[in-house]
Amino acid sequence: MKDQPEQDEARLASLEESAEELYEFAPCGYLTTTIDGRIIKVNRTLAEWLGYSVDELTGKRFSDLLSVGGKIYYDTHLNLLLRMQRSVDEIALDLIRKDGGAIPALVNSRQKRTPADEPLLNRFTIYNATERRLYERQLLEARDLFQTTLSSIADGVIATDAYGVVTFINPVAASLTGWKENTALGRTIHEVLKLVREDNGEAVENPISHALRTGQAVGLENHTVLVGLDGRQIVVDDSASPIRDESGFVTGAVLVFRDVSERRRSERALEQARTELERVAAELRRSNEDLSQFAYIASHDLRSPVKTVAALTQLLAQTYGDKLGEGKELLGHVTDATRRMAKLIDDLLIYATATTKGKLPKTPVDANVQLAAALENLHAAIADSGAEITHEDLPAVAMDGTSLVQVFQNLIGNAIRYRSSRAPQIHIAARASDDGWIFSCRDNGIGIATKYHAQIFDPFKRLHGNELPGSGIGLAVCKKIIERYHGRIWVESSENEGAIFHFTVPSRISRADDRL
């Protein structure tokens, strides 16, 4: 028998001669309804799928087998289409089984008509499309995600096919180019996106064309201007990449671009502001330098004539004192005034030096050592006043040792000078903070009224006139020194309550400060 395959095929074909068998057990569902949608015939395949017997289905309406959404679709679309064009294909509907489960299906239909074109019957074939519809659902979700994402991002996005015909344009791109989505689709990229150079207005190669031509991504073409449909010009950054299919063929290109006019404007404004700031800073630096230079030269040069005046006055008093009579007292005033003047000039020189000089040590200096040096310089005043000076263990700080001695010496000197009736008690401490160390110098002196707290650091500001010694330069020098290290100095005090002076110093050496 094996050598007679034709006979076998003929035998098998004879099995398929039964139209009834072909209908009932076809690999798809068959269903026929009246024009009203009443089921008059249904095959066993479909009945089995739906879990009904053929008899149960006969007499039902086709729409009874559909989900509610499907019923509406049947009444608003499918039925109309059949009446108007006799046939519909590939309609996606969910059929509801007897047990309530849904069968996603694809439905084709043909309308049988009389010779007079009167509708007679509707015939349906129904394909189980569970897998396909699941796949479609995923595709739809992916498309929705893609659409929503591209519609929500702030950049313009345009995609084209391999010929540069626009296939996608997001709302930002539509608004920047001035096109509407519906009118841009189907046009070439050259119509939709006109780009010229910012400097001379010459056309530049469209990045999409470039990507399609070379198969390479093209980066930001800076200084490109987009000319909108209405002639409006917008500076843009753009980039385009080819889109490739799985085999690597270029099937299109996508362009991403953004309006950078605003950024360009702020960049320009920022640049201008920075130039202006630099100019002002340089001017200020120069004028500060000039001023310090002047103060230094002036005080330095004034010092010798004043010294000469002092010496000559002293000589005059010694040599001719007896002959001057009442004039001797006047000469005494001249001597005093000259001495004060010499002191003022010395102070001024110190102040000027504090501004111009000052180096950073290579390693931090031990504040304990600098404090000891300051106390040594002040030993006469300490002894005279009976001051008791205590201090905590102090840290190493990143500042010039001589400057720190000067600060300590001025603060402690002031504390002694402005003491109350009690013997001075002075305490030096330091604590760490975010921006270095905070030193404090606490005393039990006469204190300073709050209203003077700001001005005591101004040069030559004296609260006590001549009743107490001092030229009024000490705190100004402290402030100058501390600020040179980007620190702060301030006072906490009220009248008759003593005072605490605080100042901050950096704990680490910053190389940026080398310029100081």
Next chain:
Amino acid sequence: MKAFEKYNIKIVGNGPKTMLLAHGYGCDQVMWRFFSPAFQDDYRVVLFDHVGAGKSDLSQYSREKYGTLNGYADDVLEIIEAVGGAPVVFVGHSVSSMIGILAANKKPEYFSRLILIGPSPCYINNGEYVGGFTRSDIDGLLQTLDANHLGWSQAMAPVIMKNEDRPELAAELAESFCRTDPAIAKHFARVTFLSDNREDLRRLGVPSLVMQCSEDNIAPHAVGEFVHRQLAGSQFVSLKATGHCPHLSAPEETIRSIKDYLERH
């Protein structure tokens, strides 16, 4: 004239009076094919497509204007102004019956009669009121629409925008009867099936005919009766025709009922 393009207005017949035919959700003016010839002797029959449907000017579609049925009602008034002949006999199918009521509430003088085929003022069940659907049913419809618009090609867009330079697509469009931009179809479905215009019924002052089909899935019998009760001066006719589109499935019965009504009232 601008309105003629915008709404794809077609006028057939040359009777002394004007009849405006407004198609419902899901299709366009083509659905009046078996209906309109019967009235051409007595009426100027005006056919049109709602903006977003058929061959209307899609560029005129906006989600804001057509976010409620009022946008469509304003269009109906604009169409009547464009074609003249007010007061007209307005025949509205399905959602267009409600659009007609809204338009007639705005300008009653434009309308002599309203013929309402399968009207429903509210498709969603709401307390005592049974519209026939729940919100999730409508979500199901939107999913069905999604599943059936996969074949919609973006390439169709330029055609519908009346780009004369691509004639090969225009030919394709002629084949695609009742084809709608899926985004518009879904929005119109949402606006239609989630609308609640029950309050507008009582304000209608124009005489009307409520036509109720048997076994209508979309506008059940109880809804038709509700509409009839709420509309002062309305007549109610129950058709033997089944389904939601009697003017397609049983045009003779539909035409006869309307003619009877128009002759008697």
